[in-house]
Amino acid sequence: MSRPERGPVGEGRPEGATVGADPGGRPAGGPRRSGLRNPERAVRGLGAGTLVLEALVLVLAIQPIRMVGGDLGGAAIATVVGLAVAAVLLAGTMRRPWAWHAGTVLQGLLMLAGLLHWSLLALGVVFALVWAYALHVRRVILG
Structure with a gap:
């Protein structure tokens, strides 16, 4: 079994990095690892958590909207x-x-509900931004 060729430390490579590897020590052209054991599951959890939080905020927002006039x-x-x-x-x-x-459509529907009350539009914009961030994280992790 042959060992990978190791370059000198002083040539801009970390100690022990293999020749033909990127600065992180991964093989050149290899898949980028996120460090997560199950990236798909983590991303699904992020999306589900975002939607559950949105549902909770929507239900809890009914009474304050009514009380504020x-x-x-x-x-x-x-x-x-x-x-x-x-x-x-x-x-x-x-x-x-x-x-x-469908989650993206839901964000649009919530913003459309802003026609019923302005605070629903505000909630829609906030959660649309959170959803956009979740989509960004999904794209970065899953590729």
Whole structure:
């Protein structure tokens, strides 16, 4: 069994790095490792956690919106509860590739609910930014 050729330390390579490897010591052209044991599962957990947090915030936001003077009628409350239920259901289906697209649609629907009350638009923008970050993390980790 032959050992990989090791370059001198003074040539800009870390001690013990193999020739033909990038500065991180990985083989050149090899897959980039995230350091996670199961990257797919970690990313699914991030998406599901984001959706569950969104559902919780939506349900808890109903009463403060009403108390601050928001004219939140029955249809608006039903819409908010429906969006929260949809978020929880989507969190449970994050194994499916289409669930990420459906989560993006859900963010758009929440912003559209801003027509019922301005605070729903604000929540929609905040959670759309959080969802965009989750999609970015997914792309970086899974490639």
